[in-house]
Amino acid sequence: MSLQVLILRYAFFALLATVANLGTQRAVLALDGSARGFALAVLAGTAVGLVLKYILDKRWIFFDTASGARAHGRKFSLYTAMGLVTTAIFWGMETAAFMIWGTDLAREAGAVLGLAIGYVVKFHLDRRFVFTGALAGARA
DSSP: BBBHHHHHHHHHHHHHHHHHHHHHHHHHHHHHOSHHHHOOOOOOHHHHHHHHHHIIIIIIISSOOOOOOHHHHHHHHHHHHHHHHHHHHHHHHHHHHHHOSSSHHHHHHHHHHHHHHHHHHHHHIIIISSTTOOOOBBOO
C-alpha cells in the first residue's frame, strides 16, 4: 500500500470514529444537558470512538492478523493505554473550547481539533508500541 493510501485510509477511519464519538455525545447530551451529562457524554463518545477505531486500525491500517481473546485483550489494553495521552489532548481541547465560548459548536470544534491532533500522535504510538509485528509502514 502506498503512503498516500495509508494516510487517506487512516484519515477516513479517524473521521468515522470522530462522527461516532460526537454522535454518541449528542445522544447523551439530548438526554441530560447538565454538567454531569456533559461528563457522561464525553466518556461515552470516547468509548464508542475507541472501539470503532481499534477494530478499523487493527485490520485495515496495521494489517494485524492476531486473533483470540488473549491477543485482542493485550493489544486493546496497549491501544487504550496509548490513547490515554491522546485522549487528554482531545478532552482538554474540547473542554477548553466549551469553557471559553460556551456553545455546542465551540465544544465540537474543539473536539474535532483535539481528535485530529490526537490521532496523528496515536498512529505513531500504536505503530511503535501496539502493532509491532504487523505491517505498519507504507511504501513511499
